[in-house]
Amino acid sequence: MNKRKTVLILCTGNSCRSQMAEALINHDLGPHIRAISAGTNPGPKVADGAITVLQQLEIETTGLHPKTIDAVMDESIDLVVTVCDNARETCPVFPRPIKSIHMPFHDPHGEPLESFVQVRDQIRSQLLPKIKNLLC
Numbered sequence: 658m659n660k661r662k663t664v665l666i667l668c669t670g671n672s673c674r675s676q677m678a679e680a681l682i683n684h685d686l687g688p689h690i691r692a693i694s695a696g697t698n699p700g701p702k703v704a705d706g707a708i709t710v711l712q713q714l715e716i717e718t719t720g721l722h723p724k725t726i727d728a729v730m731d732e733s734i735d736l737v738v739t740v741c742d743n744a745r746e747t748c749p750v751f752p753r754p755i756k757s758i759h760m761p762f763h764d765p766h767g768e769p770l771e772s773f774v775q776v777r778d779q780i781r782s783q784l785l786p787k788i789k790n791l792l793c
Contacts, residue, residue: 662735662792663691671696671723673704673773674740674762677711678780684716685785689793693732697743699723704766706773713774736792738784756791760784 664682668675675694682692703721711718737757741764762779765772 661689661691663693663733664736664738664788664792665729665732665734666692666694667697667726667737667739668694668741669697669743670700670766672700672702673707673764673766674776674780676703676721676723677707677773677777678738678740678784680711680716680718680721681777681781681785682788684714685781686789686793690788693724693729693734695724695726695729697726699725704773706765706768706770707777709770710773710777714777736788738788740780740784758787758791760787 666675666678666682671694675696679692679694682690686692700723703718703723708718708721734755737755739757739759740762742761760783762776762784763772765776
């Protein structure tokens with residue numbers, strides 16, 4: 658049996674896009690892939706809009722909270738995904754070579770709930786198949 662792979666979703670604030678991606682990956686790809694997320698400059702909390710649109714799909718949000726990159730550096734990471742340009746530019750150097758991809762998504766922070774829905778659905782339809790293809 659293959660070991661479950663770990664993907665790190667990296668963003669600036671770790672409050673919207675990366676949190677939605679973490680929850681969606683763990684929900685949809687959980688048996689094969691584990692997602693964690695972190696931010697290059699994490700915010701104080703996960704955006705209410707991100708929590709709401711995940712809960713609309715009955716996706717677990719308990720435990721989601723912004724984390725620094727340092728908090729996940731000791732994890733055995735198989736893939737790093739940057740979901741914003743700033744995170745891509747400031748992505749840390751990991752102690753070993755790790756495959757990485759960049760898939761930027763619009764930042765819905767501070768916008769109406771419809772923006773969060775749109776980004777959530779784009780992450781699910783575009784990023785998840787790419788990750789599945791790379792790691793499964």
